[in-house]
Amino acid sequence: MKKTDKKIDKQLRQCLTNVCEDHFESIDGFVWLSHEVNFNNINVSLRVICVFDNNENQAMFESSSAKEMAVEYVQKSLQSININLKNATKQIRFDSEERCKLEHNGNWANRIAQKYR
Numbered sequence: 001m002k003k004t005d006k007k008i009d010k011q012l013r014q015c016l017t018n019v020c021e022d023h024f025e026s027i028d029g030f031v032w033l034s035h036e037v038n039f040n041n042i043n044v045s046l047r048v049i050c051v052f053d054n055n056e057n058q059a060m061f062e063s064s065s066a067k068e069m070a071v072e073y074v075q076k077s078l079q080s081i082n083i084n085l086k087n088a089t090k091q092i093r094f095d096s097e098e099r100c101k102l103e104h105n106g107n108w109a110n111r112i113a114q115k116y117r
Helices: 003-022 055-062 065-079 097-104 108-115
Strands: 030-036 047-052 092-096
Touching: 003 030, 003 065, 030 108, 047 055, 047 097, 055 065, 055 092, 055 097, 065 092, 092 097, 097 108
Parallel strands: 047 092
Antiparallel strands: 030 047
16 A cells, blocks of 8 residues: 555444444434545545444345435545545445345355445
């Protein structure tokens, strides 16, 4: 990883940590979020995966207006560090621990590699 990539990664991690603490912690069933990125094309390649404890909580969240607000919040937070997502609704995704256990035996690395690329 290049020095500039490390700097951007540090900013990105801090930004997403703040998103969790400032916005997502109050959402029922939200557990954690992760991201993956290719630093050669951040605005197109960045994927943010917001994970809920179970399918029911995820579905309730996604069917509410909270989803749109959350996507907008993540997008604005990323813009504050000069990351402008090309298609936020496709790059900010929602998933559940329950679904990962059923479909990938709880292996998030495999799930992300297969589902989100």
